[in-house]
Amino acid sequence: MPIDLSLTPHDEPARLQPTLRDIFYDLFERQFEGAIMINADGRVVWINDRYARLLGLHSPLDAIGLPVEALIPHSRLREVLQTGESILLDFMTYRHQVFVVTRFPIKDQDDRIIGAVGILLYERWEPLKPLMAKFKLLQAELEQARRQLGQSRKTRYSFDDIVGGSPACEDMKRIAQRAAALDTTVLLLGETGTGKELLAQAIHAASPRADLPFVGLNIAAIPETLLEVELFGAAGGAYTGAERKGRDGKFKIADGGTLFLDEIGDLSPGLQAKLLRVLQEQEIEPLGSNQLVRIDVRVIAATSHDLDCLVAEGKFRADLYYRLNVLPIRLPPLRERIGDLPSLCSTILGQIAERTGLPRRGVADAALARLARQVWPGNVRQLRNVLEQASLLSDSLVIDAPDLDRLLPDTAIGSTPVKPLAEVVAEAERQAIRNALAAVGGNKTEAAKLLGISRATFYEKWAALGLG
Numbered sequence: 001m002p003i004d005l006s007l008t009p010h011d012e013p014a015r016l017q018p019t020l021r022d023i024f025y026d027l028f029e030r031q032f033e034g035a036i037m038i039n040a041d042g043r044v045v046w047i048n049d050r051y052a053r054l055l056g057l058h059s060p061l062d063a064i065g066l067p068v069e070a071l072i073p074h075s076r077l078r079e080v081l082q083t084g085e086s087i088l089l090d091f092m093t094y095r096h097q098v099f100v101v102t103r104f105p106i107k108d109q110d111d112r113i114i115g116a117v118g119i120l121l122y123e124r125w126e127p128l129k130p131l132m133a134k135f136k137l138l139q140a141e142l143e144q145a146r147r148q149l150g151q152s153r154k155t156r157y158s159f160d161d162i163v164g165g166s167p168a169c170e171d172m173k174r175i176a177q178r179a180a181a182l183d184t185t186v187l188l189l190g191e192t193g194t195g196k197e198l199l200a201q202a203i204h205a206a207s208p209r210a211d212l213p214f215v216g217l218n219i220a221a222i223p224e225t226l227l228e229v230e231l232f233g234a235a236g237g238a239y240t241g242a243e244r245k246g247r248d249g250k251f252k253i254a255d256g257g258t259l260f261l262d263e264i265g266d267l268s269p270g271l272q273a274k275l276l277r278v279l280q281e282q283e284i285e286p287l288g289s290n291q292l293v294r295i296d297v298r299v300i301a302a303t304s305h306d307l308d309c310l311v312a313e314g315k316f317r318a319d320l321y322y323r324l325n326v327l328p329i330r331l332p333p334l335r336e337r338i339g340d341l342p343s344l345c346s347t348i349l350g351q352i353a354e355r356t357g358l359p360r361r362g363v364a365d366a367a368l369a370r371l372a373r374q375v376w377p378g379n380v381r382q383l384r385n386v387l388e389q390a391s392l393l394s395d396s397l398v399i400d401a402p403d404l405d406r407l408l409p410d411t412a413i414g415s416t417p418v419k420p421l422a423e424v425v426a427e428a429e430r431q432a433i434r435n436a437l438a439a440v441g442g443n444k445t446e447a448a449k450l451l452g453i454s455r456a457t458f459y460e461k462w463a464a465l466g467l468g
C-alpha cells in the first residue's frame, strides 16, 4: 500500500498498519535520540517526542507544518530533498551538544522524492564513542587555537601594568605616552628583560589603533628563509610547499593596527632593503605576486643590540636605521632603577600568587637590600625568575635574605679578598655564565647571546671552568 506523506495530524500518522506502525515508533523512540520527517516541501510531517522536547517544544504537534529550518536552523534535510542523496554520517551541534545525524530521502514507487527523514543518533551509542571522542577533542583544540589567536591579536598590557616611579621609568613612560598619540614609527632600545614587549603593547593599547590588531614578530626566532613570507605574505603557489591559497604576512594581518618587530637588528640585508621600501611606500608585495597591496600599519621595532654600532660596522642599513629611529625610547636597565625594586617585587609576587593559587608572599627589608646589591643582567625578567624560585623553595610568607642567597649569583658590588688574577678572572667568568643562565632560565644559546660569545665558545668555557 502506498505511503501517504501529505500533511496529517500527528496522532493519525500515515495510515500504516497497526503492527508496522508500532514497530516503526518503537524503533525510532528507543533507538534514536530524535527523529524527524519532512515532506517534499520541506515541511515537518512528523517528529518524535524526544526530538520535540530537545528542541524545546511543548508538544510534537507544534512542529507539524513548519518549514524544517524554522525548527532546526542549520538543517540539511532540504539538501537531501534536492539531491535525493543520503547523508549517512554527519555531525550536528545544537545548543553546545554534538549529535551524530543520519539523513535519507523517502521515495515513492516511481522513485520520486516525497520527503526525507533525519535521525539523531545517541552520542552515547557504543559504536560511535571513538568517533565522538576524537571529534570532541578536535573541536576543543580548534576552540583553544581560536581563543589564543584572538588573544594574541589583542594586547594584554597597558601603561598601568608598567610598574615603576623612578625618574628613569617615569621619563620612559612619558615619552611612550607621547608616542602612543603620535602614530609614528617607534624604536624601543633596551637590554633583555627590560620590558620592550610590555611597552610596545602599552603603546598600542593607548593609541587610536587600540581596537585593531596588535601583531608581534620576533625576527631572531624565525629562520631567514621563512621570514620574507612571514612578513609580507605569499601569493598562491608562490613557493615550494606553499599552501595553494597563498598566505597573508604579518603586515597584512596587522593592517590598521600595530606591528611589533622584535630584534630588528637581526634582519638580513636583503630584508632590510624590503622593509625600508615598505615603510616608505606603505605598500607590500607578497612573494610571487607582482601586485602591490596598500597597508596602513604602525611599526614599533625593538632591539637589545646597539644599532648605532651595527650601522657603523655596516651590518645595518643607515637609511633603515634613520627611518626606524624617528622616535627612539630607551628602556632603563633594572640597575639604573633600583628604587623601583619594592613596587616591582610587590607586583610580581601578586602575579605569582594569582597564577599559582599560592598565598601572596612579601619581601623582608634585608632581602630587598640583597636584591638592590645585584647587577641584574637579565633585568625584570631575571627578577621575576628569582622571585618565582624563592616562592617555590620556601613556605614562608616572607622572602628573607637567606632564601635569596642560594638563588642569587654573587655579583654584589662589594669587597672581595685579593687573589691571583687568573683565579679572579676564572671566577668572574664562571659567575658571568651563571648569571647569564639565570637571566634566561637556563637556555645556553640565549645565555651565549647575552654574553656576546658564540655557542662554541660558551661550551668551551663551560668545560674549562668546570661548570659541567
Ligand SMILES: Nc1ncnc2c1ncn2[C@@H]1O[C@H](COP(=O)(O)OP(=O)(O)OP(=O)(O)O)[C@@H](O)[C@H]1O
Residues within 6 Å of the ligand: 161, 162, 163, 164, 190, 191, 192, 193, 194, 195, 196, 197, 198, 199, 304, 347, 380, 381, 384
Ligand atoms: N616596568 C615593568 N613593570 C612590570 N613588569 C615588567 C616591567 N618591565 C618588564 N616587566 C616584566 O619582565 C618580563 C620581561 O619583559 P619583556 O618580555 O617585555 O622584556 P623584553 O625587553 O621584551 O625582553 P627580551 O629582549 O628578552 O625579549 C615580563 O614578565 C614583564 O612583564
Ligand SMILES: [Mg+2]
Residues within 6 Å of the ligand: 196, 197, 262
Ligand atoms: Mg621581548
